[in-house]
Amino acid sequence: MNIQEYISKDCVTFQLQADKKEAALKEMAELLYQAGKVKNLSLYLKAVEERELEYTTGIGGGIAIPHGKSATVPHACIAFGKSETGITWNSLDEKPVYCVFMLAIPEHEDETHLDMLSTLARKLMHQEVQEALLQANDIDTFYQAIE
Amino acid sequence: MKLIAITSCSTGIAHTYMAAEALEIAAKDIGWNIKVETQGSVGAKNVLTQEDIEAADAVVIAASTSVNKDRFHGKRLYEVDVNDAIKNGQQVLKDSLQAPIYGGAKQTETIKVEKESNNNFKGIYAHLMTGVSYMIPFVVAGGIMTALSFAFGGINSEGAIAEAFKTIGGTAMGLMWAALGGYVAFSISDRPGLVPGMVAGMLASSSGSGFLGALLGGFIAGYSVLGVKKAFVKLPEKFEGLMPVLIIPVLSCIITGFLMVFVVGKPLTWLNETLTSWLTSMSGASSVVLGVILGAMMAIDLAGPIGKAAYFFGVASLTALTQGQTSPVMAAVMLSGMVPPLAMALSSTVLAKKKYTRDERESGKTAWILGLSFISEGAIPFAVADPIRVLASVTVGSAITGALSMVFNCGLAVPHGGFFVLLIPGATSNVFMMVLALAVGTVVSALLVSLWKKEK
Numbered sequence: 001m002n003i004q005e006y007i008s009k010d011c012v013t014f015q016l017q018a019d020k021k022e023a024a025l026k027e028m029a030e031l032l033y034q035a036g037k038v039k040n041l042s043l044y045l046k047a048v049e050e051r052e053l054e055y056t057t058g059i060g061g062g063i064a065i066p067h068g069k070s071a072t073v074p075h076a077c078i079a080f081g082k083s084e085t086g087i088t089w090n091s092l093d094e095k096p097v098y099c100v101f102m103l104a105i106p107e108h109e110d111e112t113h114l115d116m117l118s119t120l121a122r123k124l125m126h127q128e129v130q131e132a133l134l135q136a137n138d139i140d141t142f143y144q145a146i147e
Numbered sequence: 148m149k150l151i152a153i154t155s156c157s158t159g160i161a162h163t164y165m166a167a168e169a170l171e172i173a174a175k176d177i178g179w180n181i182k183v184e185t186q187g188s189v190g191a192k193n194v195l196t197q198e199d200i201e202a203a204d205a206v207v208i209a210a211s212t213s214v215n216k217d218r219f220h221g222k223r224l225y226e227v228d229v230n231d232a233i234k235n236g237q238q239v240l241k242d243s244l245q246a247p248i249y250g251g252a253k254q255t256e257t258i259k260v261e262k263e264s265n266n267n268f269k270g271i272y273a274h275l276m277t278g279v280s281y282m283i284p285f286v287v288a289g290g291i292m293t294a295l296s297f298a299f300g301g302i303n304s305e306g307a308i309a310e311a312f313k314t315i316g317g318t319a320m321g322l323m324w325a326a327l328g329g330y331v332a333f334s335i336s337d338r339p340g341l342v343p344g345m346v347a348g349m350l351a352s353s354s355g356s357g358f359l360g361a362l363l364g365g366f367i368a369g370y371s372v373l374g375v376k377k378a379f380v381k382l383p384e385k386f387e388g389l390m391p392v393l394i395i396p397v398l399s400c401i402i403t404g405f406l407m408v409f410v411v412g413k414p415l416t417w418l419n420e421t422l423t424s425w426l427t428s429m430s431g432a433s434s435v436v437l438g439v440i441l442g443a444m445m446a447i448d449l450a451g452p453i454g455k456a457a458y459f460f461g462v463a464s465l466t467a468l469t470q471g472q473t474s475p476v477m478a479a480v481m482l483s484g485m486v487p488p489l490a491m492a493l494s495s496t497v498l499a500k501k502k503y504t505r506d507e508r509e510s511g512k513t514a515w516i517l518g519l520s521f522i523s524e525g526a527i528p529f530a531v532a533d534p535i536r537v538l539a540s541v542t543v544g545s546a547i548t549g550a551l552s553m554v555f556n557c558g559l560a561v562p563h564g565g566f567f568v569l570l571i572p573g574a575t576s577n578v579f580m581m582v583l584a585l586a587v588g589t590v591v592s593a594l595l596v597s598l599w600k601k602e603k
Contacts, residue, residue, distance in 0.1 A: 057161075067161055103160060
């Protein structure tokens with residue numbers, strides 16, 4: 001099992017339009033919804049927004065990982081979006097965000113899937129991974145960056 | 148350097164692990180050793196062993212939830228937010244070496260609050276225990292000061308020293324309601340819960356609804372904060388800063404306060420008034436029956452509205468006395484009010500030590516003093532943790548003491564003072580029978596609760 005299985009091609013975009021956090025969250029959640037990964041868009045979005053209120057998911061280095069845990073998600077999955085111009089996110093390092101990983105997590109999830117998500121989270125802390133992600137501009141370079 | 152750490156965040160999906168990785172990277176960069184236990188939604192991983200803890204130079208806890216720190220007594224313990232570890236891993240590691248030693252001389256343990264179990268019974272129990280653990284020191288400090296005021300100044304706390312003790316003790320005791328309400332709410336909704344919770348606790352105190360009111364108020368406060376947070380999820384970004392300083396405290400206080408004043412307070416105050424008039428109408432009845440009723444009332448809510456009604460009924464009986472007379476009603480009330488803390492002290496420090504936590508055994512020791520001083524609140528920490536078994540057991544014993552006091556024709560001429568007034572000549576009638584009545588009820592309650600309580 002590898003991370004690619006969680007990020008299907010139809011949940012990856014390199015043309016995020018939004019320049020503000022709220023709009024970006026909506027755009028990414030719609031991506032998941034269009035791909036059938038989330039059954040109820042507004043419920044899922046609400047879970048993500050509530051999570052945002054607790055503390056920022058902008059982890060620095062131009063990366064953000066918003067996430068929502070909701071019964072409207074059948075299986076754990078991830079959407080990835082890239083912005084050319086940067087998104088204001090209220091990040092830990094106060095810099096704009098270019099790469100957004102949005103995690104969708106079911107209410108009850110078995111351990112292997114959660115382990116996979118935590119593996120991804122750990123990878124994102126490494127500078128070389130962050131840099132590779134900022135360079136990535138198509139699906140193949142993106143998959144390489146996170147493997 | 149050898150460090151250990153625990154990371155944890157509220158959803159337990161991402162930040163827990165990012166913080167762990169960040170600390171591991173930081174340690175590697177400065178050539179230190181670190182082992183990080185992650186407490187995420189799948190449970191604890193890479194769990195620290197006793198050897199790890201012993202070998203460590205310092206402990207870092209990077210968490211946005213409550214983490215159990217019991218394991219780290221005597222270790223340098225540095226607590227930061229999970230985001231600090233993600234952002235400034237190296238700085239956090241370096242600072243941890245300067246952190247103070249945790250729990251120097253084995254202090255009260257922090258009760259672990261499991262976020263995942265927020266909504267079920269276990270969660271409610273954890274909130275209760277958090278509230279109680281913060282309340283106990285207030286009860287102990289306040290109770291002992293009050294007892295000292297009797298010791299220095301007699302039953303009326305006469306003299307400057309005794310008065311000072313009484314004022315200090317009363318103030319500390321009065322704050323226990325705020326601590327109980329505030330920290331129950333804190334456990335439910337973290338820091339924003341403190342304000343409405345403390346307000347609710349004090350409202351319960353001033354409206355006479357006692358510890359049940361304060362407890363209920365704490366829960367209302369905690370959940371009203373969560374409710375306000377939910378209602379304002381969609382707030383525009385520029386207003387987000389107003390949430391913690393303005394919107395949450397004001398709205399949660401309004402919601403909690405109005406519920407306390409108009410909903411929770413009303414029936415409890417009504418109860419108090421109804422009982423008082425009922426007792427007055429009972430005065431003609433057999434004195435033994437009255438003793439049973441007063442005794443049971445003194446214990447059943449531990450100085451709540453029911454107990455207060457019985458107590459003031461006793462005090463009122465004093466006003467009809469002439470010089471040299473004593474009141475049997477007041478004797479029954481005071482003796483039975485001493486039973487709950489004494490019984491819990493006997494059970495937790497002598498009869499069934501193993502069925503109590505270390506914290507409870509500690510408060511059992513002070514319950515001896517509180518009981519002897521007629522401060523029924525000494526039993527509250529036990530009652531909050533295990534209400535049915537404790538309240539039922541102490542109520543039975545108190546009722547027996549109340550009845551025996553009547554049967555033995557004991558009498559008391561002063562409204563307070565506990566064991567200390569028994570030493571004052573003229574304040575009591577049949578003083579040795581008073582001690583007997585007290586002892587029988589205390590032993591019965593203590594045996595009941597010792598047998599009934601579950602093994603830990």
